[in-house]
Amino acid sequence: MEKIIEVKDLTLTYPGGTKPTLDTLNFDINRGEILTVIGKSGCGKSTLLNTIAGYLHPSSGEVLLNGETIVEPSWKIGVVFQNNALYPWLNVAENIGFGLNMRHFNKAEINVRVDKLLEQIQLADKKDDYIFSLSGGMKQRVAIARALANQPQLVMFDESFGALDEFTRNDIHKVVLDLWKSLHLTFLVVTHDIDEAIKLGNRIAIMTPDKSSPMKIIDNPYFNIDLEDIDSEYIKYKNRILKQIV
CATH class of the missing domain: 3.40.50.300 (P-loop containing nucleotide triphosphate hydrolases)
Incomplete structure (x- = not known):
């Protein structure tokens, strides 16, 4: 291999x-x-x-x-930490696209990547929400999407x-495995x-x-x-x- x-x-x-x-x-x-x-x-x-x-x-x-x-x-190389390390002054979409902004991607491509990831982590309806309003499991989904937005190796x-x-952890496990399989990560x-x-x-x-x-x-x-x-x-x-x- x-x-x-x-x-x-x-x-x-x-x-x-x-x-x-x-x-x-x-x-x-x-x-x-x-x-x-x-x-x-x-x-x-x-x-x-x-x-x-x-x-x-x-x-x-x-x-x-x-x-x-x-x-x-x-x-x-993307990293997802236990404390999620999200930025509370940014909304969900802005958090996911943060790394792309730092790399000076154009706004249209950032939006495309962010919207696709929001669908994949099943949080499209939370796009404009701020981090404080999310549950722990939702925050970790956003942290995962942020790590994936750069399309790391x-x-x-x-x-x-x-x-x-336990319930939320099992749900996140499924999200992780689905992303791994669909994106060949x-x-x-x-x-x-x-x-x-x-x-x-x-x-x-x-x-x-x-x-x-x-x-x-x-x-x-x-x-x-x-x-x-x-x-x-x-x-x-x-x-x-x-x-x-x-």
Whole structure:
């Protein structure tokens, strides 16, 4: 498969730290897949995402996007954060089109992209609403659409659904999977929820405390499973992942 992201001997130690948060990680993300990343709190999941995004610089090693070293943030990689980071002084359409405005796209093209995304996230009737009037799930839909408006090559989710109730989270999962399928996208999803990692991931990257093997990537036979239909084999699979984390 074609690699879109290559992580090579990635090590990152925060200033003043005595131990690396990320220690010699090596893995790839394939174009068109959803890779979910799971691990204990504090294991470096968000640090990894921020390094791939270009917000943090490795102590050694490198991350490549389509064969080129990532040295700074760019529109080619979109990020959806847990707190959505939307601008309350802008309405829904303006939030989605914000990045395109910053890149000096003409108004007509911005409107076309924004209107299409509003249809895809099922918020066309909220186009002129301000962020404060939206529910948590709606805000995350807007944040996803804003990340997609630039038509990035990779979209990353940093525990983006953890603050949502179960019903809303399941609804957002469907939106994410529908967008991934219809737009032929590549996603990296960081999560602390094993069921979410299994449901959303074509493959699952497990960040482990094992220094000799700090990340293990496994294929996922339960991608897009209806969690109401789990069986004993699913429970065994989930427990195998859990044992590697702890």
